[in-house]
Amino acid sequence: MTKMFKIALPDGSVKEMPEGSTPADVAAAIGPGLAKAALAARIDGEVRDITRPFEGDASLSLITSRDEADALELVRHDYAHVLAEAVQNLYPGTQITFGPATDDGFYYDFAPTAEHGAFTEEELPAIEEEMRRIISADKRLVREVWSREQVRDFFESEGEAFKAEWVMELPEGETITMYRTGDGEEAWVDLCRGPHLASTGKLDPQAFKLTRVSGAYWRGDPKNPMLSRIYGTAWLNKKQLDAYLVRLEEAGKRDHRKIGQEMDLFHLQAEAHGSVFWHPKGYLIWRELEAYMRRRLDAAGYEEVKTPQLMDARQWEKSGHWGKYRENMFVVPDEIPSTEDDAAIFSGDAELMALKPMNCPAHVLIFNQGIKSYRDLPIRMAEFGCCHRNEPHGALHGLLRVRQFTQDDAHIFVRQDQLVDEIVAFCDLLDSVYHDLGFDSYAIKLALRPEQRYGSDEEWDRAEQVLRDAVAKAGRNTPEYGWAELPGEGAFYAPKLEFHLTDAIGRTWQVGTIQADTVLPERLDASYIGEDGQKHRPVMLHRAIIGTFERFIGILIEHYAGKFPLWLAPVQAVVATIVSDADAYAQELAAKLSAAGIRVETDLRNEKINYKVREHSLAKVPLLLVVGKREAEEGTVALRRLGSDEHQKMMSVDEAVAMIRGEAIAPDRRA
Numbered sequence: 001m002t003k004m005f006k007i008a009l010p011d012g013s014v015k016e017m018p019e020g021s022t023p024a025d026v027a028a029a030i031g032p033g034l035a036k037a038a039l040a041a042r043i044d045g046e047v048r049d050i051t052r053p054f055e056g057d058a059s060l061s062l063i064t065s066r067d068e069a070d071a072l073e074l075v076r077h078d079y080a081h082v083l084a085e086a087v088q089n090l091y092p093g094t095q096i097t098f099g100p101a102t103d104d105g106f107y108y109d110f111a112p113t114a115e116h117g118a119f120t121e122e123e124l125p126a127i128e129e130e131m132r133r134i135i136s137a138d139k140r141l142v143r144e145v146w147s148r149e150q151v152r153d154f155f156e157s158e159g160e161a162f163k164a165e166w167v168m169e170l171p172e173g174e175t176i177t178m179y180r181t182g183d184g185e186e187a188w189v190d191l192c193r194g195p196h197l198a199s200t201g202k203l204d205p206q207a208f209k210l211t212r213v214s215g216a217y218w219r220g221d222p223k224n225p226m227l228s229r230i231y232g233t234a235w236l237n238k239k240q241l242d243a244y245l246v247r248l249e250e251a252g253k254r255d256h257r258k259i260g261q262e263m264d265l266f267h268l269q270a271e272a273h274g275s276v277f278w279h280p281k282g283y284l285i286w287r288e289l290e291a292y293m294r295r296r297l298d299a300a301g302y303e304e305v306k307t308p309q310l311m312d313a314r315q316w317e318k319s320g321h322w323g324k325y326r327e328n329m330f331v332v333p334d335e336i337p338s339t340e341d342d343a344a345i346f347s348g349d350a351e352l353m354a355l356k357p358m359n360c361p362a363h364v365l366i367f368n369q370g371i372k373s374y375r376d377l378p379i380r381m382a383e384f385g386c387c388h389r390n391e392p393h394g395a396l397h398g399l400l401r402v403r404q405f406t407q408d409d410a411h412i413f414v415r416q417d418q419l420v421d422e423i424v425a426f427c428d429l430l431d432s433v434y435h436d437l438g439f440d441s442y443a444i445k446l447a448l449r450p451e452q453r454y455g456s457d458e459e460w461d462r463a464e465q466v467l468r469d470a471v472a473k474a475g476r477n478t479p480e481y482g483w484a485e486l487p488g489e490g491a492f493y494a495p496k497l498e499f500h501l502t503d504a505i506g507r508t509w510q511v512g513t514i515q516a517d518t519v520l521p522e523r524l525d526a527s528y529i530g531e532d533g534q535k536h537r538p539v540m541l542h543r544a545i546i547g548t549f550e551r552f553i554g555i556l557i558e559h560y561a562g563k564f565p566l567w568l569a570p571v572q573a574v575v576a577t578i579v580s581d582a583d584a585y586a587q588e589l590a591a592k593l594s595a596a597g598i599r600v601e602t603d604l605r606n607e608k609i610n611y612k613v614r615e616h617s618l619a620k621v622p623l624l625l626v627v628g629k630r631e632a633e634e635g636t637v638a639l640r641r642l643g644s645d646e647h648q649k650m651m652s653v654d655e656a657v658a659m660i661r662g663e664a665i666a667p668d669r670r671a
């Protein structure tokens with residue numbers, strides 16, 4: 001008698017299926033529509049091939065293109081196989097290695113033959129063509145279990161040294177699977193954990209594109225041979241692909257490094273990896289942003305401090321950073337080298353010092369000066385603190401990932417009973433700042449305890465609950481605010497709330513954070529005298545709104561595509577002349593604007609006005625005031641706005657000055 005398995009479906013029903021049957025059979029039994037739409041199966045939580053037979057009683061849910069994340073991952077992995085097969089068809093002798101799915105597609109690393117050398121982007125269209133041919137041939141993808149030696153012998157006989165090497169290193173006892181694409185002569189085989197779709201015909205031949213080629217070392221090790229990596233992007237259908245390509249192009253146009261150069265805002269160079277050279281115009285944005293943040297913090301009851309850049313190792317040991325964080329710190333010997341070559345080096349009392357990677361310990365040291373009473377709390381200590389963290393050069397990226405950065409940092413020392421209200425006040429301040437800076441949408445996430453951590457489980461329970469309660473009290477634990485909890489993502493000393501901005505093209509950026517920490521006050525022995533006359537530990541809230549100035553300005557540049565609101569624009573207006581007869585009038589006008597606090601430049605060059613207009617719009621100057629002979633005689637200006645289709649507007653000088661002054665007011669200063 002055939003053995004029967006009980007297969008539980010998501011709707012609660014149970015199907016009896018004979019041994020040897022597959023999720024595809026269940027789909028077919030439910031109906032032809034589902035049989036066609038089903039891409040793979042989730043068996044007891046694990047994604048598997050739809051044609052892989054059941055191994056016993058199981059719970060089953062079928063994956064269709066509506067389960068977008070699962071479907072994309074499957075499809076992208078399939079494309080990687082199709083890419084590898086296409087390359088081997090076109091370039092015999094090329095060896096295969098690995099080809100995973102990525103966030104937007106897939107890649108595959110190849111070892112090209114010595115005669116061919118690395119692949120080039122010119123070869124991609126032909127490879128795409130061959131991939132489309134394999135897709136339209138609708139070849140079956142079949143999972144087979146092989147022994148380790150079988151796999152090694154097979155790859156050795158095929159001249160595939162990399163795969164043969166890899167399979168012998170897989171852990172003992174691991175089930176080794178090969179995926180065969182197609183049958184007979186046409187078959188192509190790769191060592192792979194799966195899962196895969198049932199056949200190549202399930203892919204949309206118009207939903208992928210090969211994007212670029214780069215070098216990559218075998219197993220990521222520079223001592224190993226250099227491979228040739230081909231990248232592709234892949235989606236469920238052409239519409240998704242097209243939308244992605246538009247987004248990519250839009251992101252490219254907004255790249256802050258490109259705009260930063262066009263607007264002359266900053267530069268980076270190899271002599272100071274990861275540290276920014278701010279040019280005058282870029283630093284004007286910084287100064288406006290810093291002044292704005294300072295006003296908001298002053299008004300919210302913060303006190304600003306400044307703390308040392310270098311502190312010695314003993315302090316970092318006490319704070320716990322030396323143990324957990326040292327690999328990211330710049331350590332310097334506390335020595336004064338002699339000017340004479342072989343003479344002695346004079347050492348101070350500490351052997352090693354480190355540039356601060358964060359401001360927190362120094363703020364506790366300020367708190368610890370003098371006795372604090374419960375009536376002194378909360379103490380909100382702010383610092384635009386310049387910190388250094390050592391990161392590999394390869395990880396650095398423009399303003400977005402740097403090694404020297406300035407945080408809008410603050411620490412709030414509070415009693416337990418003040419915690420929730422302080423966090424609510426912070427959430428309100430942050431909300432108002434984001435709106436002022438032009439971000440209407442952001443998400444709030446609660447990052448919970450990580451595996452490696454200080455402190456007891458009860459402390460973590462309490463700290464996590466406080467953050468939950470505060471967000472609820474602020475009325476923001478809702479889908480509108482993208483509220484979610486992220487297990488394992490907290491810092492080693494505290495859980496945290498994360499605030500993720502959504503920019504103008506829908507990308508998200510984590511910038512704001514607040515953490516309720518009891519560990520550091522304990523380690524550094526911070527205390528206050530309570531109402532009961534006893535010593536108590538304050539809780540320390542670590543918090544930032546914009547995160548770091550460097551990264552936030554990078555995000556602002558991309559969000560606005562360089563077209564800053566007037567109050568942040570480094571050059572707010574240019575007065576440009578049509579004829580040299582208007583030079584004196586232009587200078588007079590610029591002086592009036594400047595006296596009204598407007599950042600203005602003049603353009604008196606002997607160039608056509610259209611040329612000047614084009615140049616200043618490329619430099620993203622928000623306002624252009626055009627003056628010629630007639631304007632000089634009548635005391636008027638012709639005003640043009642960046643990116644506006646409206647014709648220029650004529651107005652009197654006084655009107656223009658008043659209007660621009662009104663628009664250039666920072667949002668927190670508007671009535």
Ligand SMILES: [Zn+2]
Binds near residue numbers: 077192
């Ligand atoms: Zn695979």
Ligand SMILES: [Zn+2]
Binds near residue numbers: 359542
């Ligand atoms: Zn901190």
